[in-house]
Amino acid sequence: MWRQDGRLYGGSGPGSALGLARSVLRLNAINKYYQVGSHRLHVLRDVDAEIEDGELVSIMGASGSGKSTLLNILGILDRYDGGEYWLGDTLVRDLSETQAARYRNRFIGFVFQSFNLLPFKTALENVALPLYYQGVSRRARNRTAMQYLERVGLAEWAEHRPNELSGGQKQRVAIARALIGKPKIILADEPTGALDSATSLQIMDLLGEIHASGMTVIVVTHEAEIAARTQRVIRLRDGKIEAAA
Amino acid sequence: MFSADRWYEVLSTLGRNPLRSILTALAIAWGIFMLVLLLGMGRGLRNGTEKAFADDAANSVWIFGGSTSQPHAGLPVNRRIVFDNGAYDALRGVDGVDKLTGRFFARGAMWGNELQTRVGAKVSSFDVRSVHPDHQHLEKTIVVAGRFLNDRDLAEKRKVTVIGEPVAEFLWGHTDVIGQTLAISGVSFTVVGVFTDEGDAGELRKLYIPITTAQLAFNGADRVNMLMFTVGDKGVGETAALVEEVKALLAERERFHPADPQAARIRNNLEQYATFQEIFWILELIIGGLGALALVAGIVGVSNIMIVAVNERTREIGVRKALGATPTTIVGTILQESLFLTTVAGYLGLVAGVALLEVVSSLVPASEYFANPQVDLQVALIANGVLIAAGAVAGFFPALTAARLSPVVAMREGA
Numbered sequence: 001m002w003r004q005d006g007r008l009y010g011g012s013g014p015g016s017a018l019g020l021a022r023s024v025l026r027l028n029a030i031n032k033y034y035q036v037g038s039h040r041l042h043v044l045r046d047v048d049a050e051i052e053d054g055e056l057v058s059i060m061g062a063s064g065s066g067k068s069t070l071l072n073i074l075g076i077l078d079r080y081d082g083g084e085y086w087l088g089d090t091l092v093r094d095l096s097e098t099q100a101a102r103y104r105n106r107f108i109g110f111v112f113q114s115f116n117l118l119p120f121k122t123a124l125e126n127v128a129l130p131l132y133y134q135g136v137s138r139r140a141r142n143r144t145a146m147q148y149l150e151r152v153g154l155a156e157w158a159e160h161r162p163n164e165l166s167g168g169q170k171q172r173v174a175i176a177r178a179l180i181g182k183p184k185i186i187l188a189d190e191p192t193g194a195l196d197s198a199t200s201l202q203i204m205d206l207l208g209e210i211h212a213s214g215m216t217v218i219v220v221t222h223e224a225e226i227a228a229r230t231q232r233v234i235r236l237r238d239g240k241i242e243a244a245a
Numbered sequence: 246m247f248s249a250d251r252w253y254e255v256l257s258t259l260g261r262n263p264l265r266s267i268l269t270a271l272a273i274a275w276g277i278f279m280l281v282l283l284l285g286m287g288r289g290l291r292n293g294t295e296k297a298f299a300d301d302a303a304n305s306v307w308i309f310g311g312s313t314s315q316p317h318a319g320l321p322v323n324r325r326i327v328f329d330n331g332a333y334d335a336l337r338g339v340d341g342v343d344k345l346t347g348r349f350f351a352r353g354a355m356w357g358n359e360l361q362t363r364v365g366a367k368v369s370s371f372d373v374r375s376v377h378p379d380h381q382h383l384e385k386t387i388v389v390a391g392r393f394l395n396d397r398d399l400a401e402k403r404k405v406t407v408i409g410e411p412v413a414e415f416l417w418g419h420t421d422v423i424g425q426t427l428a429i430s431g432v433s434f435t436v437v438g439v440f441t442d443e444g445d446a447g448e449l450r451k452l453y454i455p456i457t458t459a460q461l462a463f464n465g466a467d468r469v470n471m472l473m474f475t476v477g478d479k480g481v482g483e484t485a486a487l488v489e490e491v492k493a494l495l496a497e498r499e500r501f502h503p504a505d506p507q508a509a510r511i512r513n514n515l516e517q518y519a520t521f522q523e524i525f526w527i528l529e530l531i532i533g534g535l536g537a538l539a540l541v542a543g544i545v546g547v548s549n550i551m552i553v554a555v556n557e558r559t560r561e562i563g564v565r566k567a568l569g570a571t572p573t574t575i576v577g578t579i580l581q582e583s584l585f586l587t588t589v590a591g592y593l594g595l596v597a598g599v600a601l602l603e604v605v606s607s608l609v610p611a612s613e614y615f616a617n618p619q620v621d622l623q624v625a626l627i628a629n630g631v632l633i634a635a636g637a638v639a640g641f642f643p644a645l646t647a648a649r650l651s652p653v654v655a656m657r658e659g660a
Contacts, residue, residue, distance in 0.1 A: 072653050075567070077567065077651070077652050077653045078651070078653060097571065097572045097648070098571040098572060098573060101566060101569050101570060101571040101572070101574075102569065102571065104566075104567060104568070104569050105568065105569020106569070110567050110568070112656065114656075116560070116563075116564045116567070116656055117564075118561055118564060118565075120257075120261050129565070129568050130568045130569055132250065132254075133565075133568060133569035133570050133571075133574065134569070137250070138250055138253070177568070181569070
């Protein structure tokens, strides 16, 4: 099931020890603390994880398990206090705000539970936004955005604003937006949390298709049903990896 | 920063809440409008007063004879002091006295000194000033035809006169009157010059004649009722010292106590001018300060609205950051919004203010108190610069807050 392209992993980055398998994401003993008043909360305890290129993985855990924290670290939205986070052959650690923003833009496509589309922009403009921050011209990024909208089946909705779309359509737009920057990984945070079960399945099918096309997809969820549709489940409990199935 | 794409983002953001954008712009425009208006009015007041001063040399000292209020050298009080040609000659010798003239009052007083002036059937009373040639510099008399009085006129006690344009107009109906003859209190004088003056019209309804001629013709012996001199480019302090020196000299000559305040009444125009300048400087400062406060109110308004706008957009900013907007981009975009708004609004306020001043300037006639309300280009440019800086400040702090937002926290907001 791992994608084995037969090419040896070059350089001294992580994954070279694994030989042929190429990890797109690797966590080495990640620790994270939160200072709450005088207490120091140990949120993530020596989290080790490795996700191969092209995997479809889910991260599960109850609330308070450190799931959200881990997601934020993976999404370069938050810092960690100890360990190493390798994204491809890039060590993501102690980044400036600007660097973090660039890495997010280049490496990560986000899909959120609440879609997080900009309400005053059309579906097309929403999809094109990551390219704006890459400095792509308006015409070029709108053309690309149209292709991605076609891919999620919403070409005819391009000029509509989010409030004119259904929940499922909004999430499709969000997925198109996550894909447009050609990221290394898609990070989906409870992508079906705000959707009914029929639409949820459609969205999971879409994520499955995206995975099938070779993209690495990480789904954070608390629903076993959703997790069951992924290849591998990473379970978190009390800030520790419980089991890798 | 100035890419077309960025402008598209900025304008579309401003256009999302047009009413708010317009109100913000209005606050700034109003601030700059008030600033321009107040500064212009302040300048108008100052111009008016300076015009009043423009008539006389500002660096001049006038001395009138008075009455003694202190006994001195065995002489009683209430003794009338009248200077004479000797006093004039004595002042001539004082170092620091630049242009010097005496005035002889044919009727003994400075005012009510009009003498009957006649050309044929045309008769009127005009103020006749009996002076030395230097008087031209003290009163800033501008000779438009012929010449002013000269030393030979005085030495030979010639019966010549230099007359104001309105006087010529009245007597002859035109101003081409050099060589014409007129009669002052029955004494014939030849017109050698016609003058104008920067001061008000009253300064023009006058005739100048040599003081020596006047003393002879109007029974003046060698009396000089008033002495006037300029002090060159001396400062206020030096002038005060010179005035003391002159006063001591006159006290010696006329035998009054040097500290007697009534014996010689002295008007130091430089001191007055300096005082006026100070008053107007302070006035302009106050007015400018008020204008600046109006502007500050506008800036605070813009800042406030920008903060509200940024708060409203917390979530949007979080999303943008998650998608790869750098802090620089966030700050840049918000700053650009703020700068655009303040610059455009400020410019409109500036134009409106200047336009109103122009209207006021054309409707209100120049007077002694108010003339040519205006804002110089420099002030306008400074105001514009202040405005742009203000726009930057107004936008900067909200922008910084926005840039520091954690995307996670930002996106959770209202989720």
